[in-house]
Amino acid sequence: MLAATKGAHRQLKRGQSSYVGDGLNKSLVAPETVEALLDRVRALASKPAPSPAPSQPVPQPSTPTKPAGGKTRASGSILAAFALIAVAVVLFIIFGS
Numbered sequence: 001m002l003a004a005t006k007g008a009h010r011q012l013k014r015g016q017s018s019y020v021g022d023g024l025n026k027s028l029v030a031p032e033t034v035e036a037l038l039d040r041v042r043a044l045a046s047k048p049a050p051s052p053a054p055s056q057p058v059p060q061p062s063t064p065t066k067p068a069g070g071k072t073r074a075s076g077s078i079l080a081a082f083a084l085i086a087v088a089v090v091l092f093i094i095f096g097s
Helices: 031-046 073-095
Strands: none
């Protein structure tokens, strides 16, 4: 405890653990150490945040251009998929059943 206070079963003094009297727990850090750390945190928190360093603009990817025929790679992939399906259907008709 950083200050004297009333516990669940007894009055606690500064520096005592909340579990004083159980025989297992004790305070391992002095109240002065905790208060010094809290003072450092408060001092850091009261400082203004440093301004971020100016960054360079992020390059944007260029817009892809269409090939001369006007067809894109995606339409070629779709055509190839349909061709494979058509071949599979024909082979099923011939050799299936």
